[in-house]
Amino acid sequence: MTAASGTSARTPRSETPKEGEQPMGNATELDGSLRLLEIGDGFIYASALHLAAELRLADHLAQGPRSAAELAGPTGTHAPSLHRLLRALAGCGVFRQDDTGRFALTDVGEALRSDHPRSVRTTVAQQGRLTVRTFQYAEHALRTGEGTFSKAFGQPVWDYLKEHPEEGTxxxxxxxxxxxxxxxxxxxxxxxxxxxxxxxxxxxxxxLLATVLARCPGESGVLFDLPHVVERNRIADAGLGDRCEIVGGDVFGELPADGDLYTMKSVLHGWTDSEVVTILRGVRAAMKPDGRLLLIERVIPAGDAPHPSKAFDLAMLIMAGGQERTEEEYTALLTEAGFRVERVIGTESVLSIVQARPVDTGR
Ligand SMILES: C[S@@+](CC[C@H](N)C(=O)[O-])C[C@H]1O[C@@H](n2cnc3c(N)ncnc32)[C@H](O)[C@@H]1O
Structure with a gap:
């Protein structure tokens, strides 16, 4: 545990060593040590954020600033300890403490409100319940290349989400x-x-489909996912029921046929290479000969530049034995399944779009 040395307290010192003392590292060496401690401490902030999301602290702050003592009752927490959690998260820009010691939401913290138009509260809270637990088995994933969800929860992720409908929802x-x-x-x-x-x-x-159909009134859609998942679809609520079929099934089984454009967003990263090729062959068999396929995924860029896909890739390994992939890796899998890649389009988000067409459907 390195937090006691707190990142803010880690101001590099330049002291001349006294006689008989070991010299301190030079600034560069010290920077390295501090940076490593900072990375190591990252889990503390992540855990604090998971708790804040689980306790719906942002919802409790929606009407204005409140002290930890005022928040403790409605959240069922110990006021002095809650104060320390809020203070830690204020240190990384989620909350802001005013002169009276009350905490308010920052612009960043606003997105933790359940009613924010781009809320990520459920995602962050579920990270704390599911993802963190699988990371306890990270060493197993590293030594075997296998996902650890079953080790952590006793069954594969999709079975678990089906049998625990609240977690599934x-x-x-x-x-x-x-x-x-x-x-x-x-x-x-x-x-x-x-x-x-x-x-x-x-x-x-x-x-995604509702967004596309709402934007393109001339097109029709088919939403395909596991039966218990499509039951909870938002298509009718979006007023698009007349232009969209809802089909429940298994991606390894029969897929909706004769589509002009097939999309798969954040799907293939959950599967191993051989499973991906099987899925892609199924799509190729189902689609029209001149159809298009869009893979919408976090495509890992070359080089060491920071990119969220690299951390997410590790999470996909540990969670599911899956992976994020480079453009070359997607191209190889698509080629093996009988597609040719036409172009890879970056977006303003972390996702890229890989557009491919069947080389020869044999139909
Ligand atoms: C990471 S989610 C992505 C969902 C959606 N495309 C999006 O980006 O919001 C992966 C999806 O694959 C679905 N899925 C998992 N296993 C499946 C299977 N065997 N057959 C059909 N769908 C499956 C899950 O139910 C889930 O909705």
């Missing part, structure tokens, strides 16, 4: 939150006009 909401943040960037980067019959495989609650 929260997962769909978390995906909805992601899609809500990303969808504007996707429809800005890709023109779906004239796409025809759009089939969204693993489309979850239909957030």
């Amino acid at each position: 929260d997962f769909d909401t978390a995906m909805h939150e992601h899609s809500r943040v990303e969808r504007a960037a996707i429809v800005k980067a890709y023109d779906f006009t004239g796409a025809g019959r759009i089939v969204d495989i693993g489309g979850g609650d239909g957030t």
Whole structure:
């Protein structure tokens, strides 16, 4: 535990060593040590944020600033300890403490409110309940390449979410939150006009498809996902029921046929290479010979530049034995499944769009 040395207290010192003392490291060496301690401490902030989301602290602050003592009752917490959690998160820009010791939401913290238009509260809270627990088995993933969800929860992730409907609904909401943040960037980067019959495989609650159909009144859609997931779809609520079929099924089984454009967003990163090729072959068999396929995924860029896909890739390994992939890796898998990649389009979000067509459907 390194937090006691607190990152803010780690001001590099330049002292001349007294006789007989070991010299301190030079500034560069010290920077390295401080940076490593800072990375190591990152889990403290993540855990604090998970708790804040679980306790719905932002909802309790929606009407204005409150002290920890005022928040303790409604959140069932110990006021002095809650104060320390709020103070730690104020230190990284989620809350702001005023002169009276009350805490308010910052612009960043606002997105932790359940009613914020781009809320990520459910995602962050579920990270704390599910993802963190799988990370306790990270060493197993590292030594074997296997995902650890079953070790942590006793069954594979999709079975667990089916048997725990509250967690399953929260997962769909978390995906909805992601899609809500990303969808504007996707429809800005890709023109779906004239796409025809759009089939969204693993489309979850239909957030992306609803966005595309609302924007393109001439197109129709098919939402495909596990039966208990499509039951919870948002298509009818969006007033798009007359232009969109809802189909429950298994991505390894029969897929909706004769689509002009197939989309898969954040689906293939959950599967191993051989599973991905099987899924892609199924899509290729189902689609029209001149159809298009869009993979919407976090494509890992070359080089060491920071990119969220690299951390998410590690999470996909540990959670599911899946992975984020580079453009070359997607191209290789698509080629193996009988597609050719036409282009890779970046978006203003962390996602990229890989557009491919079947080389020869043999139909
Ligand atoms: C990471 S979520 C992505 C959801 C949605 N595309 C989005 O981006 O918001 C992966 C989706 O794959 C679906 N899925 C998992 N296993 C499946 C299977 N065997 N057949 C069909 N869908 C499956 C899940 O139910 C989930 O909705």
